[in-house]
Structure formats: structure tokens, C-alpha cells
Amino acid sequence: MIRDIGVEPPSPRLEPTGFASPAADYLELGISLDRSLIDHPEATFFFRAAGPALAGAGIFDGDLLVVDRSVTPRSGHIVVAVADGEFVLRELRALAREARGEVTVWGVVRWAIHRLCPSP
């Protein structure tokens, strides 16, 4: 109603009236690891790596794996696969070489997150 006659209602909030921050024009969202590491949230799942066999590829026992099902697996990718009813972690070519029974790729590992300093 008040707007109809062109008068703004007084704001009940306290507004700062001094100098505007010179940074105000440059405000950006903070850095978010979720946004940076996860391209497809619906298709991204976390796994835990076990065993030392992929240390050469930079994946260590206990690492947190970011696994994306939307990525088409290609040679050179590290994948989570299902073999004999269990989850295994393999380089895709190695998986093809093993060829023991039915093996299906579950998802492609996009990131391995390795903890260096345990929580205090």
C-alpha cells in the first residue's frame, strides 16, 4: 500500500552508513571442494581404498576415492569394478588382462584424497 504512493517503508534493520567496502564488488563464492571435485553429484560416490598395490598410481591404503559413474572408462583410468561379487580397484587395462569370470566396471575414480596429518 505504501509503495503505491511512492514512499519506501522505513527499513527496520540497521544499515551501515559509512564507506562501502572496496571489496564489495569483488565478492565471490568461497572455494568449495565439493564443487571442485564433483562434476556430477547424482553420479558421484565415495569409496575407501584398501591395499598398497596402486601406490605407484598415487592411491594408498585408506585413501578416500571420488568415484564418478558418469565418466566413460578409458584406458589409463583407475576404476572401481565388481569381480567375484567384490569391489576391486584396478587400472582399466589390468582389469581386462585379469579376465577371471564376469567383471563389470562400477565407476571411474576421479580423485584420491590422501590424509597427511591426522585430526589433532
Added chain:
Amino acid sequence: MSLALIDCNNFYASCEQLFQPRLIGRPVVVLSNNDGCVVARSAEAKALGIPMAAPWHTLTSLARRHGIVALSSNYALYGDLSARVMKVLAGFSPAQEVYSIDECFLDLAGAQPSPGACGRRIRDEVRRLVGISMGVGLGPTKTLAKFANHCAKKRPEFAGVCALGELSPTAIDALLAWAPVSEVWGVGGRLTARLQALGIHTALDLKRAAPGRIRKSFGVTLERTVRELNGELCYSLAAGPATRKQIFSSRSFGQLLTELAPLEEAVTAYATRAAEKLRRNGLVAGSVGVFVQTNPFRADLPQYQGCQHFPLEPTADTRLLAQAALQGLRVIYRPGFAYQKAGVILTELLPQELRQPTLFENSAALAGSQALMAAMDQINRAYGRGTVKLGAEGSDPRWAMRAERRTHRYTTNLEELAVAKAG
């Protein structure tokens, strides 16, 4: 108009198999709260003839013979995977109605190159991205989309996607003649017997029934079903034959409770759950009911059950609803009994926007209440259920349910992730 009804196959069992691949191809059942009855079955368990709602303790010899795996319900896992499925589906249409944890309607009118092709792409995408298989039914009305979904799942020639628009009218009628009338959406067991007495046995019989006659004998709801079977749109998205009449939150306790204090915690927790459901549906409740009961199978213990309803100004505020429930509990509580179960029932439901303002209403307090509840819901959605709760709920519940066979919360808890072995 082209509506799709999309329904996950054996959803709970599929969620379990996704993270426990050794269960793929094996008969799996998921048990209700407190590991009581079968609430979900894998295809293999269905093939063994295990009925829904069968009490687990009656199945133990069958289970041993066939190596049936029984699991406690893992709602954290099912809820997360359901949200992922629904989000993928939402990408295919601006109009989506989530109908249940594993079902949703999508409006696929104008989908390119055709609604049927889009349905097949949807099925492939959800399986690829989330790992869950589903059936897709497409038709000009909700009732026909539901029916097409039934065909998609039961008739292998459709390979999981049945688009009625791709079939001739004769072929559609043949499908309707194949399906018993009980498979039609909104036709329950009681109606089926009455319809059969009138010679209506198949879905096609119902389609060909005179709407006026059906209305006279069965009411307007079934008349609409007949019209929908004939392709006349009666239910738009977010409308259907049944609206919510009450919201119920109840569990059996992990152990029998005798004192008032743990019962108060349990009832506060149930009221909290029920209030969350209420707000999710955009409703307010004008009455809160609370009940307690002892274990009827313990003939050696004295038996008691009590129930009390409290009317109140329609509200969706957890605090007011829990307060009313606790008031009721204190009225019905009797010392000297071992209680097995309690529950909270919200009735007199109406949409938030239809709520009548009252004479003595404090509109600032109401706005404050709504803001607080919205904040609570948002925090609990973002950080997990129960992050913010009423103090009365307590923190180390003795009444918490038994879930001895629950698998890990693979997608919602960093400590419970699936392990992939290197080498």
C-alpha cells in the same frame, strides 16, 4: 499430453545390491523396523514366493534352504539413492511429481524425438548414473501411465519401457484385457470383489463400463478412473485419487519401557518426524493423537493400551505438536506396565495456505515459528536428520529400534564407505 510413471525395480533390494555386489542374483529381503516383516524383496526372493509383509521368523527354514539374505531397512541409503534418481529424472522435464520414495510422474509432452524414445533414454541414464533399474510407463493420463508401467515391468517384450502412444488402439485394449482390474490405479482389494460381482474382471471391462453407472455405485473417484482409462485427463500432476488424511509416526521400541521419561523422549522424536513430514507436504495439523501399548504377545505381562487426541490451532510447528503429544502421553501413561510401542498421529490436515487466521493470533510469532521450522528442516537436510532437535528427544535413546542386519550407510557416512581393494 504424455505422462510418464517411472518406478524403480525392487528399489530397496536394488540399493542393497548396488553396494553389496555379492548379493546380485541372490534372494534378498529387507525387513521392517525392528526386523519384523518383509517390506521389500529382490526379484529372486519374489520368485521363491516370499509374500510381502511375511513375518521374518516364519521364514527361517525357507531362508536356510535357499540362502535368503535378510537385511534391516537402511533408510539413509534408500533416501539418498532416491534423491539422486529423482534429480536425474527432474533433468528430463520441468514438471515432476515425486509420488513415493521410488516412483515419480514426469510430463514428457513434446519430448524429442518422441516420448517413448525419451522414456528409453531416461531408463538408460538412471541406470548408468545411479545404478538403479526402473520401469517406465507412458500414457495420456496418470491412470494409463501407471497401467503402462505395470506392462513395462511384467511383459518382457517392452524391455522396461512401455509407451502406449506407440501402440495401436487394438494393442492397447489387448493389454487392458490381459490385466486384472485390481491392477488399475486406485482399485483396491475391496473394490475388486464388488466390481467382479458386476462382471468387471479386467482393466478393459472397467474402461468399457458406463461412467454414470460407476459413479452411482462407487462414487466419483472410480468414475474418474474410468474416464482416465479412456484417455480423458482427470488428474493433473500433483493430484491423484487419494489425498493425505493423516500422518503417522510410530515404532516398536528396541526393548520394553516402563518409565515415563524414555516414553517422553520417544514420543517427542515421533512428533518431530511427523511434523517434518507435515511440512514437507505443505500441510498444517489441527489435531495431535498419541498412543501407547504393551506387547499383546506377552500373555505373562499385564496389558494396557491408551490413546488420546488433542485438538489445537492448526500448526506445523514441531514444538507445539510435540507439546500436545506429550500432554496426551501424560494423560494416558499408567505406571506398572511394560510398553512395547508408541506413536503419534496428526489429523485434521489442511494445506498451509488454507489455514484460517484466528482472532487472537500473533502474526509475528507465527512468522517466527515458520522461519524457525524452515531453518530446522534446512539444517537437518544439509547435515543429517536430528542435527537440530528438541531437547526433550534426548540423545542416547534406549527406545531406538533394532536394526541388527543393517548394511552400511555407504552414501551418507564417511566412516561407512564401501571398500575397493587394490591388488
